[in-house]
Amino acid sequence: MTSEIDSASLLARAGELIDLAKAAGADQADAVVVRSRSRSVSVRLGKVEGTEASESDDFALRVFIGQKVASVSANPGFDMKTLAERAVAMARVSPEDPFACLANEQDLTRNYPDLDLFDATEVPTNALREAALEMEQAALDVSGVTNSSGAGTSAGFGGLVLVTSHGFSGSYVASRFGRSVSVIAGEGTKMERDYDFDSRLFAADLDDPKLIGRRAGERVVKRINPRQVDTGSNVTVVFDPRIARGFVGHIAGAINGASVARKTSFLRDRMGQQVLKAGLHITDDPLIVRGSSSRPFDGEGVAGERLVMIEDGVLKHWFLSTSTGRELGLGTNGRGVRGGNSVTPSSTNLALEPGDVSPEELIRSVGNGFYVTELIGQGVNMLTGEYSRGATGFWIENGELAYPVSEVTIASNLKDMFMRITPANDIDRKYGVASPTIAIEGMTLAGC
Template structure:
């Protein structure tokens, strides 16, 4: 991939699209170019299975004619006049949308910081192959590991160019490097699988392949000879940070303005009320330097600020884009994301802020309970909060992890789970959703 990142041509083409749309009859418009450059190598049992490389610049034009809106997309080489005329013609026959509009001009980012999201390090296909092979070899070297599901390494750059008819022009690029492996321990019907990975903006910060492989192998071996446990109520479960991140994702979904507008969130009527255990806070910050989900402006040209979405357990904000905010009588907070031709709200660098207890002490304090390392199925109802999922992990006896557990189900309601969370202090902020180890009391466990 070329180290040169020049968005000036894309900005120019996007501006021309806006001008042509206005000439074709649009009252307002915005044009977006999503740029992507990536390469990856996957291996299995010491042999390369696949090498991929891709480049794309995907254009989309959104036009407004009165209260009507339409969007069209194209790849490079399209006729801009035809695209603009087609978009306006589509808008004229579209149903009215009273909430669709550009962001208010006063909210547009006129300047924004360099968040250091782009690492120009060149990584060759040979380097990716060597890293993938080394990651897999380290996993296979762990005693008890018998097979591999494969390993991979990747590098990529992506970004966005945005131009609007009311004066915004901006662009940014970011990089992403990754390594992963999945291995199998045991034989026959007693086989168990696990994985590990790392993903970073800066290549030099990636975990060593040997470390990733070793962690995957050790996790798989620990899962051997799992048992079922007895069905019980009021069980304390502990979510490994991997699983805790998914749990925080449920919180984000419940406070998404789009879900509130559609009445598909069980928290839709809870603004200003306590929804999490006292002392807990959920933060969201798009402006973290080198943050995994940072961005200098959102999909509408609005800069977002750090927000405490839930403070001391009390719900303070929804995630909002312009149209979603208008629908529920509020203003955007710079969380709009382009998804295809639509703009919807979403989190950025989201975190359940940590507590002051170590994960070891959290486990010791449980006495007897269930430490979960993997969840299975999609049994989460975001309208009612009902929660029921298959789980695997380790049984906790006398404050220590003992034997592996599988083929059990945990169940509760997210409303109750949110009020029973105790976070440890081991948060890792290298992911877009960050969470420490967490304990949740009072769950039902269905076993044998």
């Protein structure tokens, strides 16, 4: 992939687009190229079901005339002068947006770090195929597994090229390699499904296909013959790390400046107040070397820094881009992501920092409760915090995982859940959102 990542020509074309836009009458402009290359193989029951390859360099030009803004996009081969003139013509007839703007010049980074995000390893298609087949077979070899939903492998990269009219010019690229498998255990109406996966920036860091397959098989076999449990209140629910990562995503959504500006977050009036249990910390760091969601600069050319978003349970920061910050009377903190004619804020490498106890100790401390391994449905209201999700997992009895459970609903309010989190110490930071096992007290469980 080495020869494919030379961004010099794309930087030159983006710079030319800026010049043409200004010549056509734009006051300011920025040009973005979103790059992607990928190959993937999918198999099922020992046979290849699909082999795909894709590549694109998608251009987007955003222009400003006063407080009016417009954006146009195109694939390679477009006529740059026509595109620039079209963007300016669209901006002239657009309504004013009081918050639309480029990043302030003093916020732009001039010297951004090399975060070691790119692995030039070429993975041949036949190697992708063999890994997928090996992974699936390892899962099928687990006693009790009866069928396969398929396995897949992928390799590729994505990147960003950004040029602005007020002096920023930069690019970066990050590779991505993945493996996943899903299998079935049981028969007829008693079938259960589960999966396992791995995704890394560097091919050599991927878990062995046999290990991934075996984990998937062992997970699904444990779910055979689930029971139902009685409805109860004040139940302690333990979230498996895979599920806890999604829960941390709810925290991120609640402290996103865009949601705050739209008044759609239940934490919109809580800056500087206790929003998590004392002792808990939420961090976000875009500059982790080889971090899954690291980036040397954001979608506006601003370098972010590590932030403790929530410190000792107290809310310290929103995720902010320049325009969102302006709407809230604040400055950007380098969390902007370009999308269409706007830049919206987002987290980078987000983590609920771990506690001091092992997951086994945490489960023992629960006594009786519910360990969640899968959630169903989208019953989360970010305006009110109301939380209600279908769930499957295992009943905790006398501090041990006793038997599989399905067809239950767990419910509470995120405001209360945030204040009742107890984290274990088993955090894995290889994904863009990281969380240890967590226990949340005082939830309602609706069973049979």
